[in-house]
Amino acid sequence: xxxxxxxxxxxxxxxxxxxxxxTSREAGWAAWYARVLGWPVAAGPPATLxxxxxxxxxxxxxxxxxxxxxxxxxxxxxxxxxxxxxxxVAPGGAEELDGLLDWLEWGxxxxxxxxxxxxxxxxxxxxxxxxxxxxxxxxxxxxxEPGCGxxxxxxxxxxxxxxxxGDAAGPDLVRLVAAAATECHRARLGRRTRQPLAFS
Numbered sequence: 001x002x003x004x005x006x007x008x009x010x011x012x013x014x015x016x017x018x019x020x021x022x023t024s025r026e027a028g029w030a031a032w033y034a035r036v037l038g039w040p041v042a043a044g045p046p047a048t049l050x051x052x053x054x055x056x057x058x059x060x061x062x063x064x065x066x067x068x069x070x071x072x073x074x075x076x077x078x079x080x081x082x083x084x085x086x087x088x089v090a091p092g093g094a095e096e097l098d099g100l101l102d103w104l105e106w107g108x109x110x111x112x113x114x115x116x117x118x119x120x121x122x123x124x125x126x127x128x129x130x131x132x133x134x135x136x137x138x139x140x141x142x143x144x145e146p147g148c149g150x151x152x153x154x155x156x157x158x159x160x161x162x163x164x165x166g167d168a169a170g171p172d173l174v175r176l177v178a179a180a181a182t183e184c185h186r187a188r189l190g191r192r193t194r195q196p197l198a199f200s
Contacts, residue, residue, distance in 0.1 A: 032127045037144055042121060052118030055152055056094035058087040059114040064183035069141065073179040074171035076152040079125040081138035086122055090154035093173050100177045111184040
């Protein structure tokens, strides 16, 4: 197809062909998630792990996520995607975020903390143990294992203890959200104090 612009003929833009090696590599990754972990995946590229059926995600800035990981709070699998840290939590956890933030007295505070639940998705990180990781690809900081769904941070149920490390049923979502909100706020304040002052 050719377009006419100001009297000149302009060819239509080309769509770059998908790189065969990358396409087959990502298809292998998607198959690994579906086969080994039983997670629903939308074909790519890039392959997308669907949130909602098996897990939800707390998405926060990488610097805040690094501080949460340094702390004592128990987590499930954690991925790094660009400048964002993705904490996998039990299905339904995304729906609880706003209520938990209000209950923890973080409601109304501008936090760069987002929850992804049913109908969402994240770019599939490189499966654990794979070599040849492409530059900029999402990677696991704490990789998932088969059966990890039972150990995802969740709200405690009736009669379930909430010790510092969680219990056999998994880590505590309330503790994770509290730590994430605190570190998101600290990161935000740190960015504000590093900005140069503007004088008129």
